[in-house]
Each structure stands twice: as C-alpha cells, then as structure tokens.
Amino acid sequence: MVSGSGETKRLYASPDSGATWNALKSPPDLGYLQTITGGAGEDIIVGTSRGGAQLSHDGGQTWAAVRPQNVDLSFVGYIDAFHVVAIADRADSVIGAFATSYDGGRNWTLTGFP
Numbered sequence: 060m061v062s063g064s065g066e067t068k069r070l071y072a073s074p075d076s077g078a079t080w081n082a083l084k085s086p087p088d089l090g091y092l093q094t095i096t097g098g099a100g101e102d103i104i105v106g107t108s109r110g111g112a113q114l115s116h117d118g119g120q121t122w123a124a125v126r127p128q129n130v131d132l133s134f135v136g137y138i139d140a141f142h143v144v145a146i147a148d149r150a151d152s153v154i155g156a157f158a159t160s161y162d163g164g165r166n167w168t169l170t171g172f173p
Contacts, residue, residue, distance in 0.1 A: 083119035106135035
C-alpha cells in the first residue's frame with residue numbers, strides 16, 4: 060500500500076476501462092502519492108513525493124524504481140500509450156529536471172534546467 064499523510068492508500072486497476080476495479084495485490088510502498096497513470100497493456104507508473112517513482116509492466120504484480128541518473132521522480136504521466144513524462148522530486152538534490160521515455164518507461168532521458 061502507498062502510505063502518506065497518516066493514511067493508508069490502496070491502489071486499484073481496471074482491466075475494462077472502468078467498468079470493474081480490482082485492488083492491486085502488490086502495490087509499491089513508498090512516499091506520498093502524487094500521481095498514478097497507466098499506459099499500454101498492463102503498464103502502470105506511480106509518482107510520489109519523498110519516495111520517487113515506481114513502474115510496473117505486469118499490471119501491478121511487480122514494481123521497479125524509476126531513477127534516471129539517480130534522480131527521484133514525483134509527478135508522472137503518460138502522454139500516449141508509450142510516451143511518459145515525469146518531473147524530478149523537489150526533495151531531490153537535482154532541482155529543476157524532467158524526464159521522458161518513449162518506450163513505456165523502459166528507458167529514460169533526463170533533462171536539467173539551467
């Protein structure tokens with residue numbers, strides 16, 4: 060479960076465009092939830108403050124940290140099924156950066172602001 064602000068949060072996914080919902084059996088446990096978004100197939104990415112981003116390619120069964128160049132990401136969002144954008148967590152040591160992925164979050168490019 061994702062915990063934050065003294066509350067336990069449970070993540071749900073819908074396999075049928077919102078007609079039914081199922082609790083994720085293995086949600087990530089990190090930071091303060093900021094965003095959650097889905098892409099192609101069973102891709103899900105969760106962005107948190109003070110915990111970085113976590114990505115699942117199997118509908119939430121397993122999760123992996125997303126840390127391009129060791130930078131934690133907070134706000135994340137799919138632009139389309141494969142194009143993901145994310146913003147560096149403000150608590151991170153690298154302020155003013157965003158990351159992009161064109162393959163559903165498998166590879167990332169980090170761009171820093173001057």
